Amino acid sequence: MLKRLRALVYWAWREFFRGHHPTEYYNSLAKKNIYEVAVDYKKRVNNFKKLRQFIPQPCKTMVDLGCGTGAMMEALHTGVFSIIGVDRSAGMLGIAKERFANDSKVKFIESDFISVAFPINSVDLITMGFSTRYIPPEKSLAFFSKLHSWLTPQGKFMVAVTKSYTGNFLGIEHKIVGKIPWDSYFIKIVKPWFELEAEVKMDYFLFWRHVGLVFRKK
Ligand SMILES: C[S@@+](CC[C@H](N)C(=O)[O-])C[C@H]1O[C@@H](n2cnc3c(N)ncnc32)[C@H](O)[C@@H]1O
Numbered sequence: 001m002l003k004r005l006r007a008l009v010y011w012a013w014r015e016f017f018r019g020h021h022p023t024e025y026y027n028s029l030a031k032k033n034i035y036e037v038a039v040d041y042k043k044r045v046n047n048f049k050k051l052r053q054f055i056p057q058p059c060k061t062m063v064d065l066g067c068g069t070g071a072m073m074e075a076l077h078t079g080v081f082s083i084i085g086v087d088r089s090a091g092m093l094g095i096a097k098e099r100f101a102n103d104s105k106v107k108f109i110e111s112d113f114i115s116v117a118f119p120i121n122s123v124d125l126i127t128m129g130f131s132t133r134y135i136p137p138e139k140s141l142a143f144f145s146k147l148h149s150w151l152t153p154q155g156k157f158m159v160a161v162t163k164s165y166t167g168n169f170l171g172i173e174h175k176i177v178g179k180i181p182w183d184s185y186f187i188k189i190v191k192p193w194f195e196l197e198a199e200v201k202m203d204y205f206l207f208w209r210h211v212g213l214v215f216r217k218k
Contacts, residue, residue, distance in 0.1 A: 066131020
């Protein structure tokens, strides 16, 4: 517990107080192997496994945007035929690549998910585990429209996000970490392209509550 708290403080210091670029602090979290302590990697994988029941069948291609060290890919691995993880932190990808080193089903692209491209109608499942807060709000409409175009007609979009405690009382939560991470805002913003199929309860740690949101393509 103490080790995890220390790791979270190290992370928060870099993200919220020092204002480092995300790629920079994720590289440093990965180098010191702090990331997986901070998020409790095993617990995270178990929570993401709750999304397994919603994987479209068949699922030929899954794309995990902001895949980090591979928690979502590990959790949904058995239900899909091939997986592509996208992340712009070489450090985080390094850990994921090691994890799946002998697994021909899993490939990686080191790229910004804002600029990465896949063919229209080619992806059955898109996932984002706690990486939606890095979508710049001014680019979000173009981004979700792009994701919608990649998906096959039966395709799904699944995200893990933070649940609001206060319903954004006085705008406080949105001010702290931006708007996109919060569940209610997220559901609203993707409405033109995706309809909510399910909300899945996940983790609980100190004042964080996490949920998985499962969307169908409209
Ligand atoms: C909170 S971590 C989540 C990692 C993983 N999905 C998980 O749940 O453990 C966020 C990840 O998103 C990546 N990321 C942030 N902005 C990105 C961007 N614009 N393009 C690609 N990856 C990005 C970071 O490098 C980091 O690995």
